[in-house]
Amino acid sequence: MGSVGAKDVPVLLTPDGRRIDGRKLDELRPIRIRAGVSHQADGSAFVEWGANKVMAAVYGPREVHPRHLQQNNKAVIQCKYNMAAFSVDERKRPGLDRRSQEISKVIGEAFDSVIFTEEFPRTSIDVYIEVLQANAGTRCAGLVAASVALADAGIPMVDLLPAVAVGKVAGAIALDLKKEEDNFGEADLPMALVPQSGRLVLLQMEGHMTEEELGQALDLGVRGCRDIYEVMKAALRERYAVGAPGGAA
Amino acid sequence: MSRGHRPGHRRRGREGQPSPPHGDRILVLPGEEIPGEGLRPGTGTYRVGGKVYASVLGLLQRRPPFVQVVPLSGRYVPKPGDVVVGVVTDVQTTFWLLDIGAPRWAPLHMTGTPWPVEIGETGKFLRVGDSVLVQVESLEATGRIGVTMQGERLGKLDGGTLARVSPARVARVVGRDGSMIDTITRLTGAQVVVGQNGRVWVNGDPEAIRRVSAVLRMIEEHGQRSGLTGRVESYLLATSPIADREDDGGSAPRPPSPPIPSDLPSPEPEDEEFDDDTGSIGPDGP
Numbered sequence: 001m002g003s004v005g006a007k008d009v010p011v012l013l014t015p016d017g018r019r020i021d022g023r024k025l026d027e028l029r030p031i032r033i034r035a036g037v038s039h040q041a042d043g044s045a046f047v048e049w050g051a052n053k054v055m056a057a058v059y060g061p062r063e064v065h066p067r068h069l070q071q072n073n074k075a076v077i078q079c080k081y082n083m084a085a086f087s088v089d090e091r092k093r094p095g096l097d098r099r100s101q102e103i104s105k106v107i108g109e110a111f112d113s114v115i116f117t118e119e120f121p122r123t124s125i126d127v128y129i130e131v132l133q134a135n136a137g138t139r140c141a142g143l144v145a146a147s148v149a150l151a152d153a154g155i156p157m158v159d160l161l162p163a164v165a166v167g168k169v170a171g172a173i174a175l176d177l178k179k180e181e182d183n184f185g186e187a188d189l190p191m192a193l194v195p196q197s198g199r200l201v202l203l204q205m206e207g208h209m210t211e212e213e214l215g216q217a218l219d220l221g222v223r224g225c226r227d228i229y230e231v232m233k234a235a236l237r238e239r240y241a242v243g244a245p246g247g248a249a
Numbered sequence: 250m251s252r253g254h255r256p257g258h259r260r261r262g263r264e265g266q267p268s269p270p271h272g273d274r275i276l277v278l279p280g281e282e283i284p285g286e287g288l289r290p291g292t293g294t295y296r297v298g299g300k301v302y303a304s305v306l307g308l309l310q311r312r313p314p315f316v317q318v319v320p321l322s323g324r325y326v327p328k329p330g331d332v333v334v335g336v337v338t339d340v341q342t343t344f345w346l347l348d349i350g351a352p353r354w355a356p357l358h359m360t361g362t363p364w365p366v367e368i369g370e371t372g373k374f375l376r377v378g379d380s381v382l383v384q385v386e387s388l389e390a391t392g393r394i395g396v397t398m399q400g401e402r403l404g405k406l407d408g409g410t411l412a413r414v415s416p417a418r419v420a421r422v423v424g425r426d427g428s429m430i431d432t433i434t435r436l437t438g439a440q441v442v443v444g445q446n447g448r449v450w451v452n453g454d455p456e457a458i459r460r461v462s463a464v465l466r467m468i469e470e471h472g473q474r475s476g477l478t479g480r481v482e483s484y485l486l487a488t489s490p491i492a493d494r495e496d497d498g499g500s501a502p503r504p505p506s507p508p509i510p511s512d513l514p515s516p517e518p519e520d521e522e523f524d525d526d527t528g529s530i531g532p533d534g535p
Contacts, residue, residue, distance in 0.1 A: 042324060061324065061352035072391075075352075116295070116304060121392045123352045151279055154323020156293065156304040159280025196280045196302060236278055236306060240321055 009184050013170035020181060025174045028164070028224055033144070033235035035152045041128075043153025045235070047145040050178055051135035056145035058153040061123035075120040079108030081142055083131040103139045104129075110143065110192050110202040111150065114158040125155060136182035137165045140190050143202065148232050152239065162228040163192035163202060166217040168209055173216050175224045189217050193225035276321075277303040283316050293318030325350040325416040325446035327394045331385045332403070334411065334444030335396070337377050342369045347381065347396060350416070350446040355394035357383060362398045380406040380450055382442060406442065409452030412462050414469050416447040421472045422465065429468070429478050436485035437461050460485065 012020055019025065029050030038044035041057035064070040069078070081103040085094045111127065127150070129142035140163035147161040167177040168187035182188055187207030191200050200218075209217060277283065283294065283301045290296040293305045294316060303309070307320040325333070327349070335347035338354055346354040359366035364374055375381065382403050387395035398404060414422055422443050423430050434441050439453030439461045451461045464481050471477065 043322065063354055120352050123392065151306045152322060154305055154307075154320045157279045158295070158302075158304070160278065194280075196282075197297070233278055237276060240276055240306065 010180055012181055012184060013172055013174075017172075019169065019174060021178060025172055026220055026223070028176045028227060029178060031228060031231050033148055033231055035148050035235045035239040041149070041153070043149040043151070043155070045145045045148035045152060047141050047148075049137065049141045049144070050176070051133060052131070052138055052141045053133035054138060054141040054145045055130045055132060056142065056149040057128045057130075058125065058146065058149040058155065059128075060125040060153070061120035061155075062126070064122065064124040069124070070122050073121050074117040075115070075123045075125050077108050077112050077115065077117065077125050077127065079104045079111065079127040079129070079146070081107060081129040081131070081139070083134060083138070087131050087134040103142070106202055106204065107139065107143050107146065110161060111146070111157075113201045114161060114194055115150070116156040116158075119156055125150075134179075136177050136179040137190070140164050140192070143192055144228060144232060148235055151236055159194050159196040160229060160232050161192050161194065161201065162225040162232060163190065164221055164224040164228060165190040166221040166224070168207065168213060168217070173209075173213055173220060175220050187213075187217075189214075189221065191218070191221045191225070193222055193229075195226060195229050198222075275309040276307075277309050277318055278306050279304055283309065285311075285316070287314060288316050289314045291315040291317030293320060321417055322415065324352055327351050327355070327385045327388050328445070329385050329387055331445035333383060333385060333396075333446040334406070334442060334448035334450050335381050335383055335446075336411065336448075337375050337379045337381065340372045340375065340377060342371065345371060345375050347383065349383075349385075349394070349396070349444075350413075350448060351394055353392050353394055355383075355385075355396045357381070357396050357398060361396065363404065375405065380409065380411060382406055382444070382450070406450045406452075409440070409450050410458055410462075412449040412451055412465050414447045414449060414465055416445070418469055418472045419443060419445055419447055421468050421477060422449065424478055429481065432478055432482050432485070433461060433464055436482065436489070437464075460488065 010020060017025060023029070031047070031049045034046045036044060037046045037055070038057050041059055043058040045056050047054045061075050064076060069076050081100050083092050083100065085092050107129070108127065115125065127146045129146050131138045131142060143161060143163040150157060151160060164176055166173060166175055166189045167181060167185045168174070169177065169181045169185040171186070174181065177185060177188060185207070187205065187209045189205045189209070190202065192202035193200055281303045283303060288301045290301050291312070293303060293307055294301050295304050301316060303318045305318055305320045306322060307318040310317050310319055333349045335349040335355065337345050338348045339346035344356045344358045347357055349355050359371055362374065366374055381398060383396040383398050384400050384403055385394060386397050421429065424432070430441060430443060437453065437457045437460045439451050439457035441461060442450040449465060451458050464485065467481065467484065468477065
């Protein structure tokens with residue numbers, strides 16, 4: 001993103017309310033989810049969301065490594081979010097950085113609040129999120145992938161965890177920002193929803209919004225999450241389709 | 250075959266529990282509300298504000314007033330009495346730690362073996378990587394799993410290789426009254442031990458081991474189909490190494506992967522229904 005400042009700001013919103021890729025303000029990018037893509041992991045999922053490609057794999061509950069992180073009354077959730085070197089235009093320097101540590105932490109904490117961790121004392125549930133191609137909103141795409149992978153791994157939890165980012169683009173509140181909108185927009189507000197209770201278990205914000213805009217953005221985000229929730233459920237239903245007696249499924 | 254080949258198999262009583270027909274098997278996902286009045290939450294569910302929700306992905310089972318969800322995936326959940334195949338992961342002075350595919354490693358104490366083990370001499374009997382056949386004795390609230398090696402057929406599994414199937418598929422690998430496992434051992438000549446944890450120990454000549462693992466993969470992927478035993482039998486007969494030798498002197502290239510003979514007749518619907526409620530359902534094949 002080093003050369004971004006040198007470029008001209010693109011037209012983010014046309015007078016008739018169309019965004020840079022032709023979407024309306026409340027429209028999601030196309031999203032496709034596949035559950036159970038890895039045979040090594042206990043659960044896995046692959047998410048293609050706009051130009052994002054994210055894979056998630058879940059192991060566990062299993063023995064805790066390193067041991068000192070073990071807790072006597074519950075499972076620990078160890079989440080690792082990582083971006084591949086080739087996931088962005090300019091090569092991403094591989095390995096841990098402050099951004100990936102922060103995202104790993106907030107995603108792990110979001111899952112900690114929905115997983116029944118007390119059912120598996122002294123164990124670890126390891127969640128790996130690999131971003132293969134990034135185009136804004138990868139923490140939400142990663143969280144969605146990981147949530148489907150957790151369900152695929154048979155982990156008991158309150159609910160699936162749909163997530164989406166809402167932003168402010170050219171003065172308007174818009175759902176699910178893509179890269180140009182994220183880079184040149186005024187604000188970005190990623191969130192994750194527990195549909196069963198309506199609680200938000202992840203909420204971050206970058207940029208500025210008025211109080212009124214924030215309320216509007218939250219409403220829009222919750223509606224977006226509910227749409228994504230349906231896609232997540234459809235992916236799991238497809239993987240575990242009930243075979244009819246004749247074998248047709 | 251000196252060792253019994255299906256020690257892990259246990260029949261589960263179905264008295265008083267009419268097993269629902271296939272069509273009634275309802276898949277539920279975490280967070281989905283289970284409709285009904287005055288329900289009491291069983292395993293795989295939770296209750297908030299008088300409503301019951303599923304907490305795991307699985308099949309809904311109503312046993313009034315309880316509802317429960319039988320999981321379709323996930324790690325092996327130890328049950329006392331289960332015979333499981335484990336792998337030694339650590340050797341301590343008085344016990345070994347076994348990976349049985351459960352959330353925790355299971356300690357096998359030296360007094361739980363049929364051998365006269367002295368303190369500090371555990372390493373002379375079992376080393377890291379050895380396979381063993383043990384029985385689950387207890388499951389504590391802390392998640393600690395107690396296992397024993399004292400019992401009929403239990404002990405160290407010498408040689409052979411390990412294969413894995415999903416714990417939800419074990420019933421299918423065994424088959425009704427062991428029909429599937431009988432077919433496999435009869436047609437491959439391999440020794441096969443199926444643990445309730447989905448670990449399968451296979452011993453025999455390399456070709457036999459290869460064929461057994463091909464069949465296990467077939468069962469894993471197509472476990473929800475009916476007439477599976479017939480399909481497996483057809484596959485094993487069609488790929489018999491003896492037939493290969495007669496055809497072209499034994500130098501024939503091996504069949505690359507187990508083709509699913511979907512066009513073959515499946516004459517025996519006998520394994521369409523069996524003990525395990527989860528058996529005829531799951532991810533569909535291509």
